[in-house]
Amino acid sequence: MRVSAPERTKVGHPLLVVAASWAVPGLGHLLLGRWRKGIVFLVALPLMFFFGLLLQGRLFPFDPSQPLVALGAVADISVGLIYFLAGPFGYGAGTVTAVTYEYGNTFLIVAGLLNLLVLLDAYDVALGRK
Amino acid sequence: MASHLPLLVLFSFFVSLVFAMLMRDEPREQLKFGLLLFAGFIVAAIALGWLTYFFPL
Numbered sequence: 001m002r003v004s005a006p007e008r009t010k011v012g013h014p015l016l017v018v019a020a021s022w023a024v025p026g027l028g029h030l031l032l033g034r035w036r037k038g039i040v041f042l043v044a045l046p047l048m049f050f051f052g053l054l055l056q057g058r059l060f061p062f063d064p065s066q067p068l069v070a071l072g073a074v075a076d077i078s079v080g081l082i083y084f085l086a087g088p089f090g091y092g093a094g095t096v097t098a099v100t101y102e103y104g105n106t107f108l109i110v111a112g113l114l115n116l117l118v119l120l121d122a123y124d125v126a127l128g129r130k
Numbered sequence: 131m132a133s134h135l136p137l138l139v140l141f142s143f144f145v146s147l148v149f150a151m152l153m154r155d156e157p158r159e160q161l162k163f164g165l166l167l168f169a170g171f172i173v174a175a176i177a178l179g180w181l182t183y184f185f186p187l
Contacts, residue, residue, distance in 0.1 A: 037152075041148065044144055044147050045148070047144070051140065055137075107144075110141070110144075114148045118148070
């Protein structure tokens with residue numbers, strides 16, 4: 001059934017599902033009962049992010065004075081709470097001289113961007129569009 | 131793990147997996163679409179790699 005405006009779902013407001021999906025990749029789908037998809041996202045996206053860190057990519061800080069860095073930060077932050085957990089554990093400083101630095105950045109950024117798509121998908125499911 | 135090809139394969143795997151799960155609902159369709167995407171990534175990257183071979187630095 002299609003609905004035109006956000007309505008409450010079994011798990012609450014669709015925006016709550018979006019917030020959960022952002023915080024932990026796949027959590028939105030899990031809350032909506034899409035177990036298979038939720039588990040795949042829950043494993044794949046943090047793993048991709050983790051590979052980005054292993055490859056010595058950098059977690060960009062949000063700095064509006066440097067637009068490209070700020071855009072990178074938006075993509076990185078889109079992966080959810082693990083962005084904020086990685087720093088205190090000493091990951092994500094980035095080693096510019098490392099051969100794999102740009103690969104690492106690509107993994108980190110794309111993991112975040114994919115989570116944005118996952119989040120939008122969860123929103124659609126919550127609205128009953130899918 | 132600094133070699134280009136394994137990293138390309140790893141990257142393609144993750145992106146294909148997530149796209150297949152997002153864009154198809156049936157497991158069989160997901161597998162088909164995921165494999166197609168994955169093969170597309172690898173073939174396109176190798177083809178483009180060979181194309182650049184003919185251009186001097």
